[in-house]
Amino acid sequence: MIEAYFAEKVPEVNRWLDQLMPPVTTxxxxxxxxxxxxxxxxxxxxxxxxxxxxxxxxxxxxxRLYPVACAFEMVHxxxxxxxxxxxxxxxxxxxxxxTCHKQFDEATAILAGDGLMTHAxxxxxxxxxxxxxxxxxxxxLAVGSGTVEGMIAGQIVDLEAEGKPIDAGRLAFIHRAKTxxxxxxxxxxxxxxxxxxxxxxALLSAYGDRVGLxxxxxxxxxxxxxxxxxxxxxxxxxxxxxxxTYPALYGLEASRKQAEALAEEAIEVLAPLGQRxxxxxEMARFVVNRTS
Amino acid sequence: MIEAYFAEKVPEVNRWLDQLMPPVTTxxxxxxxxxxxxxxxxxxxxxxxxxxxxxxxxxxxxxRLYPVACAFEMVHxxxxxxxxxxxxxxxxxxxxxxTCHKQFDEATAILAGDGLMTHAxxxxxxxxxxxxxxxxxxxxLAVGSGTVEGMIAGQIVDLEAEGKPIDAGRLAFIHRAKTxxxxxxxxxxxxxxxxxxxxxxALLSAYGDRVGLxxxxxxxxxxxxxxxxxxxxxxxxxxxxxxxTYPALYGLEASRKQAEALAEEAIEVLAPLGQRxxxxxEMARFVVNRTS
Numbered sequence: 012m013i014e015a016y017f018a019e020k021v022p023e024v025n026r027w028l029d030q031l032m033p034p035v036t037t038x039x040x041x042x043x044x045x046x047x048x049x050x051x052x053x054x055x056x057x058x059x060x061x062x063x064x065x066x067x068x069x070x071x072x073x074x075r076l077y078p079v080a081c082a083f084e085m086v087h088x089x090x091x092x093x094x095x096x097x098x099x100x101x102x103x104x105x106x107x108x109x110t111c112h113k114q115f116d117e118a119t120a121i122l123a124g125d126g127l128m129t130h131a132x133x134x135x136x137x138x139x140x141x142x143x144x145x146x147x148x149x150x151x152l153a154v155g156s157g158t159v160e161g162m163i164a165g166q167i168v169d170l171e172a173e174g175k176p177i178d179a180g181r182l183a184f185i186h187r188a189k190t191x192x193x194x195x196x197x198x199x200x201x202x203x204x205x206x207x208x209x210x211x212x213a214l215l216s217a218y219g220d221r222v223g224l225x226x227x228x229x230x231x232x233x234x235x236x237x238x239x240x241x242x243x244x245x246x247x248x249x250x251x252x253x254x255x256t257y258p259a260l261y262g263l264e265a266s267r268k269q270a271e272a273l274a275e276e277a278i279e280v281l282a283p284l285g286q287r288x289x290x291x292x293e294m295a296r297f298v299v300n301r302t303s
Numbered sequence: 304m305i306e307a308y309f310a311e312k313v314p315e316v317n318r319w320l321d322q323l324m325p326p327v328t329t330x331x332x333x334x335x336x337x338x339x340x341x342x343x344x345x346x347x348x349x350x351x352x353x354x355x356x357x358x359x360x361x362x363x364x365x366x367r368l369y370p371v372a373c374a375f376e377m378v379h380x381x382x383x384x385x386x387x388x389x390x391x392x393x394x395x396x397x398x399x400x401x402t403c404h405k406q407f408d409e410a411t412a413i414l415a416g417d418g419l420m421t422h423a424x425x426x427x428x429x430x431x432x433x434x435x436x437x438x439x440x441x442x443x444l445a446v447g448s449g450t451v452e453g454m455i456a457g458q459i460v461d462l463e464a465e466g467k468p469i470d471a472g473r474l475a476f477i478h479r480a481k482t483x484x485x486x487x488x489x490x491x492x493x494x495x496x497x498x499x500x501x502x503x504x505a506l507l508s509a510y511g512d513r514v515g516l517x518x519x520x521x522x523x524x525x526x527x528x529x530x531x532x533x534x535x536x537x538x539x540x541x542x543x544x545x546x547x548t549y550p551a552l553y554g555l556e557a558s559r560k561q562a563e564a565l566a567e568e569a570i571e572v573l574a575p576l577g578q579r580x581x582x583x584x585e586m587a588r589f590v591v592n593r594t595s
Contacts, residue, residue, distance in 0.1 A: 033451050042450045042459045093417060098409030117390030121413065122459050125385060125420070126450040132424050133445035142434035149441060153425035158334045158418040159325050167334045167414050 013293040017060060024059045025051065027077040028084060031134050045115045045123035046130070050088045052106040053243070055303075057226070058083040061194060062201040064290050065215050071205025078138040079148055079204055082131040083197045086156050089127035092120050094166065100252070107243035128156075140204055148200045155196030165189025174253035182255050183224065190230070191223025198222075214280055218291065221277035226298045228270040231256040232263060233303070241303045270299040305585040309352060316351045317343065319369040320376060323426050337407045337415035338422070342380045344398040345535070347595075349518070350375040353486060354493040356582050357507050363497025370430040371440055371496055374423040375489045378448050381419035384412050386458060392544070399535035420448075432496055440492045447488030457481025466545035474547050475516065482522070483515025490514075506572055510583065513569035518590045520562040523548040524555060525595070533595040562591040 033043050059080030066076040095102040095110040112120035135149050156162040165188030198219035202212045234249045235258050249256050257266035274295040281288035325335050351372030358368040387394040387402040395405050404412035427441050448454040457480030490511035494504045526541045527550050541548050549558035566587040573580035
């Protein structure tokens with residue numbers, strides 16, 4: 012079921028991304044070419060899919076869910092472009108293709124990342140939804156990708172922690188902030204534009220917290236066990252860079268168990284939703300069992 | 304009068320910036336230290352002052368005008384941090400102090416810029432104003448700093464144009480986009496949160512278009528004529544880098560005349576506002592006659 016859901020929705024997400032981006036011929040073409048290069052390079056589209064899945068539980072309308080889904084993917088992609096820069100993780104390969112600064116140049120990559128973030132907020136401001144919903148979604152996106160327990164917070168602590176001993180609390184903070192916060196935000200925003208009740212938004216938030224952390228643990232595991240072909244990026248780089256990872260701290264087997272336990276916790280959180288939660292339940296298991 | 308206005312408002316802007324930023328002790332401290340380092344380094348605070356001046360014309364409330372003013376300054380500061388990076392303009396000095404990447408490191412500077420942009424949108428989403436106003440302001444900020452005729456568009460065309468012959472149309476595009484669009488946006492947003500009529504917002508936009516271009520021409524002139532002490536940054540760098548500037552294309556005297564003509568045009572645009580426009584009239588003259 013989950014594979015069928017991805018197979019059905021990912022092409023739709025890509026179509027919306029294409030429509031919501033300025034055409035590649037829009038002046039100045041170079042910046043839009045670079046933004047599209049990284050945005051349309053494929054990728055799992057997990058964050059958009061989570062927006063859609065959460066939104067569907069509460070009967071959200073596609074014309075509100077897709078712009079939100081795309082805004083989250085744009086912010087995720089900007090973060091990949093900036094993280095791949097020589098001054099950060101210095102990666103040459105992403106989604107199976109040369110990274111943005113390799114394909115273009117560093118200045119263009121910095122600006123393409125900036126441009127994707129800016130455009131994400133513009134899309135949310137312009138979408139067809141009540142102003143109150145738009146403001147809430149914009150706030151969630153800014154918080155999830157921000158410097159206080161958000162994506163940027165996780166990235167800077169991750170960089171600081173390189174090559175140093177790390178304790179369990181700090182490692183969980185990095186993973187929750189770097190990856191979990193945006194995933195949690197995507198789920199909550201799917202609920203917001205679907206007019207979900209506050210109590211249901213709280214369930215999505217709690218579910219997203221567990222799924223987000225589980226996703227990043229699974230990512231750590233894949234970085235040690237998968238091939239470049241499976242990942243579309245260079246594997247083993249985290250360990251080589253002395254990055255703080257779950258397998259490095261706990262070992263592979265214990266990391267797997269933690270990810271699975273978090274997925275089960277996420278599923279339990281959704282109990283009040285009963286049958287409606289089926290898609291999100293499968294999603295939690297998919298996140299930890301994926302092979303790429 | 305204009306000097307007194309700056310003397311009165313700039314300390315208020317700085318107080319609001321300080322309040323609206325996460326405290327420096329907020330984890331992770333390094334990112335907030337870097338963001339505050341660049342944001343609180345001084346600077347003219349022109350964009351915030353323009354928000355306030357436009358807002359005052361239409362009786363805007365300070366508790367709405369200041370958050371908007373601060374959001375524009377945060378976006379302006381993020382752009383300075385990223386523009387100063389080695390891959391971009393490679394500047395060591397800004398606002399009389401080492402640039403962010405010199406004081407910290409490149410990775411931190413990239414993230415501090417990202418963080419300031421993200422925080423600007425968060426502040427706008429959280430401020431105490433009707434949701435419709437917040438959405439409009441968020442949209443203006445995203446457009447003014449964006450890749451389509453906004454700040455990022457100007458920056459990428461500016462980089463592309465380095466060391467190449469340039470025509471008048473392209474040069475005006477760069478200046479309007481790189482600097483003018485955000486200045487225009489600041490003025491319009493001051494009007495939006497002051498509940499100005501659509502016709503008055505159109506006046507602010509037309510005024511901002513002229514003042515924004517005039518400001519950047521004056522900037523080009525100062526880059527050739529002022530000292531590092533006056534500017535707080537390295538002068539003469541534009542010419543050395545083969546940057547497209549008005550003095551390079553037209554000469555100093557003709558550039559001065561164009562800036563002054565634009566200021567007078569801006570002032571004429573405001574005629575329907577009568578006496579209420581006094582502050583903005585002085586502001587237009589100040590922008591072209593400033594010495595730093």
